[in-house]
Amino acid sequence: MRxxxxxxxxANPSRPSYRTAQAAKRLSQPPLQRSFASSRPFEIKKYTEDxxxxxxxxxxxxxxxxxxxxxxDALGDVVYVExxxxxxxxxxxxxxxxxxxxxxxxxxxxxxxxxxxxANSLLEEKPATINKSPEDQGWIARIQIENxxxxxxxxxxxxxxxxxxxxxxxxxxxx
Amino acid sequence: MxxxxxFSTFASLGGRASLARANCSxxxxxxxxxxxxxxxxxxxxxxxxxxxxxxxxxxxxxVRYHASKAExxxxxxxxxxxxxxxxxxxxxxxxxxxEMPVQYNDLSLAESHNWTREKASLFDVSHMVQQRIGGTGxxxxxxxxxxxxxxxxxxxxSTLSALLHPGTGGIVDDTIITRLGPETSSxxxxxxxxxxxxxxxAGCREKDRDFFMKALSExxxxxxxxxxxxxxxxxxxxxxxxxxxAEILAERxxxxxxxxxxxxxxxxxxxxxLRLASGQLSSPILASRGGYTGEDGFExxxxxxxxxxxxETLLESAGKDRLRLAxxxxxxxxxxxxxxxxxxxxxxxxxxxxxxxxxxxVGQDRRSHGGFNGDEVILKQIVPKSKGGSGVSxxxxxxxxxxxxxxxxxxxxxxxxxxxxxxxxxxxxxxLKANIAMGYIKDGYHKAGTKVQVVVRGKPRAAGITKMPFxxxxxxxxxxxxx
Numbered sequence: 001m002r003x004x005x006x007x008x009x010x011a012n013p014s015r016p017s018y019r020t021a022q023a024a025k026r027l028s029q030p031p032l033q034r035s036f037a038s039s040r041p042f043e044i045k046k047y048t049e050d051x052x053x054x055x056x057x058x059x060x061x062x063x064x065x066x067x068x069x070x071x072x073d074a075l076g077d078v079v080y081v082e083x084x085x086x087x088x089x090x091x092x093x094x095x096x097x098x099x100x101x102x103x104x105x106x107x108x109x110x111x112x113x114x115x116x117x118x119a120n121s122l123l124e125e126k127p128a129t130i131n132k133s134p135e136d137q138g139w140i141a142r143i144q145i146e147n148x149x150x151x152x153x154x155x156x157x158x159x160x161x162x163x164x165x166x167x168x169x170x171x172x173x174x175x
Numbered sequence: 176m177x178x179x180x181x182f183s184t185f186a187s188l189g190g191r192a193s194l195a196r197a198n199c200s201x202x203x204x205x206x207x208x209x210x211x212x213x214x215x216x217x218x219x220x221x222x223x224x225x226x227x228x229x230x231x232x233x234x235x236x237x238v239r240y241h242a243s244k245a246e247x248x249x250x251x252x253x254x255x256x257x258x259x260x261x262x263x264x265x266x267x268x269x270x271x272x273x274e275m276p277v278q279y280n281d282l283s284l285a286e287s288h289n290w291t292r293e294k295a296s297l298f299d300v301s302h303m304v305q306q307r308i309g310g311t312g313x314x315x316x317x318x319x320x321x322x323x324x325x326x327x328x329x330x331x332x333s334t335l336s337a338l339l340h341p342g343t344g345g346i347v348d349d350t351i352i353t354r355l356g357p358e359t360s361s362x363x364x365x366x367x368x369x370x371x372x373x374x375x376x377a378g379c380r381e382k383d384r385d386f387f388m389k390a391l392s393e394x395x396x397x398x399x400x401x402x403x404x405x406x407x408x409x410x411x412x413x414x415x416x417x418x419x420x421a422e423i424l425a426e427r428x429x430x431x432x433x434x435x436x437x438x439x440x441x442x443x444x445x446x447x448x449l450r451l452a453s454g455q456l457s458s459p460i461l462a463s464r465g466g467y468t469g470e471d472g473f474e475x476x477x478x479x480x481x482x483x484x485x486x487e488t489l490l491e492s493a494g495k496d497r498l499r500l501a502x503x504x505x506x507x508x509x510x511x512x513x514x515x516x517x518x519x520x521x522x523x524x525x526x527x528x529x530x531x532x533x534x535x536x537v538g539q540d541r542r543s544h545g546g547f548n549g550d551e552v553i554l555k556q557i558v559p560k561s562k563g564g565s566g567v568s569x570x571x572x573x574x575x576x577x578x579x580x581x582x583x584x585x586x587x588x589x590x591x592x593x594x595x596x597x598x599x600x601x602x603x604x605x606x607l608k609a610n611i612a613m614g615y616i617k618d619g620y621h622k623a624g625t626k627v628q629v630v631v632r633g634k635p636r637a638a639g640i641t642k643m644p645f646x647x648x649x650x651x652x653x654x655x656x657x658x
Contacts, residue, residue, distance in 0.1 A: 076283045076284050076285065077283055077284070077285045077605075079580070079603040079608075080578070080579055080580060080603065080610075082579060082632060098579075098632060100579060100580050100603065101284075101603075102284045102285050102288070102504075102508055102602055102603055102605060103284050103504055103602075105580065105582055
């Protein structure tokens, strides 16, 4: 999720040095999550630095994408969600929709390549579901994933928790 | 009274490209280099410069530039309320060269917005530039650089106006001008026979300073009636806004009484002394009825030293059920609903008051003889082409957009998809639960009710031209009690 329009967005340039350092740190560490390319006996949930989550069931390769609770809290009251069209072919990093709150418009990007198989039409009627249940009923789209290896570079739940903690700590230090 | 625009600094930072990787935007507050580079460390001194003898003219050898504790990290300045903001859970962002609260952790943006419409909110707007322009030539000087009718402006009466570029009539900045009276009490006493209190935008600080310096030096060389210009460094400015604002303020008057402020109408101001929580009386504060939200309320100028204690007194005295702090976020959606412009977005150097839908700031007595910067262009524009004038080719309008909220930069197109304008501000309206926006549109499409489309994320969305303000203003104009 990236702010495409927001006065806060304008006030907040990315911090490439910080982000690069984070990425390097992750690469230099053995992955906490075991590889699941060949078999996936467990349900897998991964997070991006842009605050999307993607969940994969233990069988099949249709992933569910949404925005994290951390992001939903930061966005504030969501008033509009732009959903992707079913059948849309997407590449990892492509914008598949947008979430709008009073303060900003944020793009939602898919962390994996594939085809959109379903969009959560509940959000058209009740966009605030994203605030109430961001990582469950507030899911945004389902995607049939081309290559599940694309998930490996993403953060596990623990890693993402750590990532947002550091963002928060850094933020407070900034004051 | 509507000249307070917080977001000008970001004008140059708009657009999707510059925001790439700025998702953290919503999630973190950062201080961008772009704001720091504005060189916003204007000189700050702890004393109010309205005190006789301590006045520092904007021009001349007395101007000193020095760092002080009023300066925060990365070259950003701090208002006298900085510590109070942090103690109240503010999220601070860089704005107009200052660290400013955008939101507090007790309310979401929409909640804070609604709170202001239903109860009362207190905004710190001390980042804005407060100045006094005085001397025997003050009225004539201001009448040269603005289109305001100052000859008919009584003491303690304010008017919205605009500083204008010579020749083009483009808007340098928008401003509120108040004629002061023969004040005698410190720190408001003046050595000048006539003087004006002028508030301009923080984001235009350097540009306005250059504009004033040039205009003043030219004026003072050519005229015997001289003009002085002082900036009130570090002077606090707060906005108390909402239906409960007047009763909250009236309760802290030297002689409290619910109706004690009823005779200060919208656009008028008065010096007041407030009873502080400590029991002491404050020094006189200048309270001007008006604001930037469309609600009844006051903008109050206070000495740096007394700003925190007055704010704490008001918060404590009103209690959390009536008064909350509010930040720039709510201020932006409130002013947009009220149809008010934000300089750097809805107004800029290339826009004239007529294009901006602000012809009414050109005083009636200024229309026949002109005599202000850009008068030739502006007076012709006021008269439509059909009546022998030049009219304008674009106008500022209000829009209501279906579906997705339209933000700054979104293209306005006609039913065939041909571009006819651009959105300059937009957000979902917490009051109307609709997507409101303002923008500039080709002349001819500007009438209320005209159907157009606005392109958001590549898709045209149905939109209609709407009269502004989007919600009725609630200014206090006398009559029944405002509360």
